[in-house]
Amino acid sequence: MMEQVKAIVLRAAGINCDLETVHALELAGAQAQRVHINRMIENPKMLDQYQIMVFPGGFSYGDDVAAGKILANQIVHHLADAIKKFVNDGKLVLGICNGFQVLVKTGILPGLSVGTGSACNPGLQDQPVSIIDNDSGKFMDRWSYLQCGTDKCVFIDPSSRIYLPIAHGEGKVVTKTPEILKRLSNQGHVAFRYVDADGNTGKYPTNPNGSMDDIAGLTDSTGRVLGLMPHPERFVRMTQHPHWTRLERKGAGDGMMLFDNAVKYVKENF
Amino acid sequence: MKQWRFEISNRADFPDVHGNGVLEDIRELGITSVENVHSTKVFLIDADIDQEFAERLAQELLTDMVYQEYRIGRVDIPAGPSELTVVEVHLKSGVTDPVARSVVMAIRDMGKEVEMVRTARKYVLFGNINETDRDVITRRVLANDCIEDVIYGSDSEPPSPHTKPYELKITEVPIRDLDEDGLMAISKEKDMFLNLIEMQTIQQHYKQIAREPSDIELEMIAQTWSEHCVHKTLKSSVDMDCNGEHIQFDNLLKETVFKATQDLNKDWCISVFADNAGVIDFDEDSAICFKVETHNHPSALDPYGGAATGIGGVIRDPMGTGLGAKPIANTDVFCFAPPDKQLNEIPKGVLHPRRVMKGVVAGVRDYGNRMGIPTVNGAIYFDDRYIANPLVFCGNLGIMDKDKCFGDPSIGDLIMVVGGKTGRDGIHGATFSSGQMTHEHEDIFSHAVQIGDAIVEKKALDTLLQANVANLYDAITDCGAGGLSSAVGEMGEKLGAEVEMDMIPLKYAGLSYTEIWISEAQERMVISVKPENVEAISKIFAAEDVEATVIGHFTGDKKLTLKYNGQQVGQLDMQFLHEGICKYSRKAVWKSKKLAEPTIEKKDNYNDDLKAIFSSYNVASKEWVIRQYDHEVQGSSVIKPLAGVSNDGPGDAAVIRPKYDKDKGVAMSCGMNPMYGDIDPYWMAMAGIDEAIRNLICVGGRPDRIALLDNYCWGDCTKPETLGTLVRASQACYDGAMAFSAPFISGKDSLNNEFLCDDGTEIAIPATLLISAISLVDDINLCVTMDAKKPGNLLFVVGLTKNELGGSHYYKVNGQLGANVPVVDLTVAPQTAKQIHEAIAAGLVESCHDCSEGGLAVALGEMAFAGELGIDADLRGVAVSDDCTRADTILFSESNTRYIIEVKPENYDALAKLMLNLPFGQVGEVTESKRLVIKDADRNTVIDADIAELKEAWQKPLNWQ
Structure with missing residues (x-):
């Protein structure tokens, strides 16, 4: 069993949730390091010493052209092999908000299965899924309930419902065809759906951005790569809850589930 | 070299979100001839590439093939019978185009170099649109003259992107013999x-x-x-005639606002009125610094760009304070004309207030969110007189090491400019913002508009913080108003500096040395670096692709020497530059206004008045704005701007917890009420101080660590009557700061907020003083919010309700101003703040809310609907003055220093003991009924309303799509 779990948190121009992401990983017991993408490109081998890789939130390169697009382009051209190896080594990848957009725009998510093998194959052609402008056309900061939608993702306790903040202008998950949407659902790729407090799906504001099938997060065919628009690192202690002053509940925030499970998984499997 | 044109639009089965937004904006102009809008992104790329690579570029980079489609070349005009207009919007040459810069980088990642990339937006407007409407749509919705060029039709060529090269020409301006x-x-x-x-x-x-x-x-x-x-006016000597009494000030600021700080002499104030932001103690290791700036004139011309660079600029203030702080929270306060103005009420040369508001909010949103700083506090105030001069106050709070609160450049240090390159944007911003605006400003001062690029600033921040930790520079400041001229001039004031202006990195060719020197291009910081540290610090910047260049050094000759290509183009004596300005003396007059209280008929029921107040723009929910700001980033917000069961009630102040390992927090709030200034600016200022402090106290802020900022926005102070109102407000700042023992730590003024219409009439803003306040919270776990918590809990009003409806919203919705402006008892107010704090710190308070606009009735209503609970109230329980007898007076009076607190029944005795010497009474209790029921002294029900209806009245006015 692994003693010290090591996580790498990617930095790049415009990434701005790296510090709180490191904090959440540390609370879960990992040792986390922020590394600038330029360093990673100089030495892709550095990924070997980590077991968890996180693409944090922010506005990488200003979200110019489209959210996460420029960073995704950079990753595909310089780090595709390194990330592919990382995933194929059985390690974990988490993309939060802008990081989710990057994982989708690199084609790493949803990572639809091809035959029996893992499908981590970063590339910029023929992507099945994208994340686009909210239906409202505006950036939106609000809290949403999320229902876990799969039992195969190592970050998630199946059947749990959690409450997390979203903060994005481009969070609407869309698929190229209705068939792909069906496949995401049928093959256990839908990690989270937006729901109300009782677990029911619904229109705005329950579904805050117009995502198809209310999708808030996706996992790949291995269940070891997760991307989600909401911010788990922003709810790690109760005083971050938007109306904690009304609640009796003590202890950790809902977002810790993802980080705790990731660290536990690494400890048990490496 | 071939120019490739790419057009990208959404596939028909996906909504055109941008086009729909434009259509909505056009409809808001009252133009109905446009049936639909189709938007297209255009990329113009000059490159030696082949068709195959161009296709790859389109598919892999420029188009999202999941939902978009592309065309290399021009898209044909859609066939069919419908009429249409094609409008293409290009940036003017030299205007920053961040997307283009990113595309250049991305194409490099794909293995190709390109000569130039430009972006543009193309709109196809469907419908029979006449030329007048087309021009209005273009000017008001699609493009901004200041920064963009427009071409019509499908055949027009885009404007040339090239600027002419510059040839050195040193120009002397003979003035010695002029009359x-x-x-x-x-x-x-x-x-x-x-x-x-x-x-x-x-x-x-x-x-x-x-x-x-x-x-x-x-x-x-x-x-x-x-x-x-x-700040000539605030520092001038003033000869004041106050109701016939003569008062003389040698330096207005030093004898009012600043004097309070000196007289209070708090040991927890580290740096006040000296640096780019005021600095106070946070804990044993850290200090916090706070600054609020205005960006009014630029936001009037270009609301989006003006507001974006407003927030971008004020973030650089903490970044440039001491040896640099890390920005941890933003606050944004705006003043607009009501957004429902008719088009024919808008003076020539002025943008519609709704467009101004949307643009300003979008600007703050896009820049603040990209910087990764939570925007946690704010306010919006509406008044007709802001129509030509909207006010945009942007503030930032930073945290820094306590041993790095001061910078100190030395002789021989090198001057480096870090971050953005210098362009022609923002030329004459400082002088332009010092003058009156006219209907021609739109044309004449377009060059004063600055264009922001948040990611450049974020990169500079990321690397400067690393350089700070490594102790690699001696001083830092930002390029704000006056650009490098001010930054280098101020940093080298005591030393002297020599600058090689041709070393300064430019966005494009063609700038003269003067333009380089006074440009207010954004995202630039200036640091002073010892020669032996230049290599190490340059490495930090280069590692993250941040521009950083040595442009000169500090000399010791107390002169500022400017060179271009080795030739001296200017030399100024530092002392003359900074101290040569003559001293001003101004006249000021204040005559108390002769106003009367109106007669308003008594009513049996005030439901309608209450709803009208809830629906007035100033009181109405600002959720539409607040939700566009990220108030969660950094994971630090503890008390967020919206409170209650559904996270949509109006919080009093924000609290952030800046350190991951400490439960110590900072509370941040503001206070402002220009309507009181129409009666007496003294009490307007005092009410602002009392309100800002009440807000801090309500959430659990300490009463003994309050620091204030002043932001004066006034009209033309060469008019003695206008200056008189400013003096009145300043006197209140002194008295208020002393009474609350709350020093001002920094401030800023923006004068001449007047507008000369083409018909010769002048519009001046109302005297507007924004008071921003911060305080410490020892344990954030004890913070309190304003939403009613539990049925059965008791509600108390602490503070005296007086007959003070002057300038109130009750009078406003009844078309009156009144005379009895709310005053502040300077003995009771600080005492009340202290005792409320004791009750909160003792854990006796379940919720706490202050009475402000709309008075007691509005405050009770807000507590009820935020908590989704009912309230039964009885006005007999309210402590009132003798002249306060009518129900409507008690319901809606805006008397200061009043707090409503919710207490568990079992804590009643403990609370009553704490409040013993204060005006205090039980007003009612929280119920399960979901109704706000208020009875008057005669047991008549004067308000009985469903809380959902009150909430709807409150949410509806600004609940925009």
Whole structure:
């Protein structure tokens, strides 16, 4: 069993949730390091010493052209092999908000299965899924309930419902065809759906951005790569809850589930 | 070289979100001829690439193939019978285009170099649109004249992106022999905004040194001496006639606002009124610094860009304070004209308030969110008189190491400019913002508009924080108003500096040395670096692709020497530059207004008045704005701007917890009420202080660690009556700060907020003083919010309700102003704050909310609907003054220093003991009924309303799509 779990948190121009992401990983017991993408490109081998890789939130390169697009382009051209190896080594990848957009725009998510093998194959052609402008056309900061939608993702306790903040202008998950949407659902790729407090799906504001099938997060065919628009690192202690002053509940925030499970998984499997 | 044109649009089965937004904006203009809008992104790429690579570029980079489609070349005009208009919007040459820059980088990642990338937006407007409507749509919705060029039709060529190269030409401006008219002609011609005495002072100086000034020297003096930079009015001597009594000030600021800080002499104040932000103690290791700036004139011309660079600029203040702070929270306060104005009510040269508001909010949103700083506090105030001069206050709070609160450049240090490159944007911003606006400003001062690029600033911040930790620089400041001229001039004031201007990195060719020197291009910081540290610090910047260049050094000769290609183009004596400005003396007059209280018929029921107040723009929910700001980033917000069961009630103040390992917090709030200023600006200012402090206290802020900021926005203070109102407000600042023992730590003023219409009429803003406040929270776990918590809990009003409806919203919805402006009892107010805090710290308070606009009834209603619970109230329980007898007076009076607190029944005794010496009474209790029921002294029900209806009235006005 692994003693010290090591996580790498990617930095790049415009990434701005790296510090709180490191904090959440540390609370879960990992040792986390922020590394600038330029360093990673100089030495892709550095990924070997980590077991968890996180693409944090922010506005990488200003979200110019489209959210996460420029960073995704950079990753595909310089780090595709390194990330592919990382995933194929059985390690974990988490993309939060802008990081989710990057994982989708690199084609790493949803990572639809091809035959029996893992499908981590970063590339910029023929992507099945994208994340686009909210239906409202505006950036939106609000809290949403999320229902876990799969039992195969190592970050998630199946059947749990959690409450997390979203903060994005481009969070609407869309698929190229209705068939792909069906496949995401049928093959256990839908990690989270937006729901109300009782677990029911619904229109705005329950579904805050117009995502198809209310999708808030996706996992790949291995269940070891997760991307989600909401911010788990922003709810790690109760005083971050938007109306904690009304609640009796003590202890950790809902977002810790993802980080705790990731660290536990690494400890048990490496 | 071939130019490739790419057009990208959404596939028909996906909504055109941008086009729909444009259509909505067009409909808001009252133009109905447009049936639909189709938007397209255009990329123009000059590159030696083949068709195959162009296709790859389109598919892999420029188009999202999941939902978009592309065309290399122009898309044909859609066939069919419908009529249409094609409008293409291009950036003017030299305007920052961040997307283009990113595309260049991405194509490099794909393995190709390109010559140039430009982006544009194309709109196809469907419908039979006449030329007048087309031009209105273009000007008001699609493009901004200041920064964009428009072409119509599908065949027009885009404007040339190229700027002419610059050839050095040193220009002398002979002034020594000019007469008064000649001097003023120079001031006007060069947009110096200096008056005759100032021009004569300059003339005298050049006579003494026996030469003529160069153009750059004059420009630099004008920048340094601008109202915006030196605050001539607030520092002038004032001869005040106050209701016939004569009062003399030698220096208005030093004898009012600043004097309170000196007299209070708090040991927890680290740096006040000296640096780019005021600095106070946070804990044993850290200090916090706070600054609020205005960006009014630029936001009037270009709401989006003006507000974006407003927030971008004020973030650089903490970044440039001491040895640099890390920005941890933003606050944004705006003043607009009501957004429902008719088009024919809008003066020429002025944008519609709804467009101004949407643009300002979007600007703050896009810049603040990209910087990764939570925007946690704010306010919006509406008044007709802001129509031509909207006010945009942007503030930032930073945290820094306590041993790095001061910078100190030395002789021999190198001057480096870090971050953005210098362009022609923002030329004359400082002088322009010091003058009156006119209907022609839109054309004349388009160059004063600055264009922001948040990611450049974020990168600079990321690397500067690393350089700070490594102790690699000695001093830092930001390039704000006056650009490098002010930044280097101020940093080298005591030393002297020499600058090689051709070293300064430019966005494009063609800038003259003067333009380089006074440009207010954004995202630039100036640092002072020891020669032995240049290599190490340069490495940090280069590692993350941040521009950083040595442009000169500090000399020790107390002169500012400017060179271009080795030739001296200007030299100024630092002492003359910074202290040569003549002292001003101004006259001020204040006569108390003769106003009367209106007669308003008594009613049996005030439900309608209450709803009308809830629906007035100033009181109404600002959720539409607040949700566009990220108030969660950094994971630090503890008390967020929206409170209650559904996270949509109006919180009093924000609290953030800046350190991951500590439960210590900072509370942040504001107070402002220009309507009271129409009666008496003294009490307006005092109410602002009381309100800002109440808000801090309500959430659990300490009453003994309150620091204040002042932001004056006034009209033309050369008019004695206008200056008189400013003096009144300043006197209140002194008295209020002393009474609350809350020093001002920094401030800023923006004067001349007046507008000259084309018909010759002038519109001046109401005297507007924003008070921003911060305080410490020892344990954030004890913080309190304003939403009612539990049925059965008791509600108390602490503080005396008086007959003070002057300037109230009750009078406003009844079309009245009144005379009885709310005053503040300077003994009771601080005592009340202290005792409320004790109750909160003792854990006795379940919720706490202050009474402000709309008074007691509005506050109770807000607590009820935020908690989704009912309230039964009885006005007999309210402590009132003798002249406060009518129900409507008690319901809606806006008396200051009043708090409503919710307490568990079992804590009643403990609370009553704590409140013993204060005006205090039980007003009612929280119920399960979901109704707000208020009975008057005669047991008549004067308000009985469903809380959902009250909430709807409150949410509806600004609940925009």
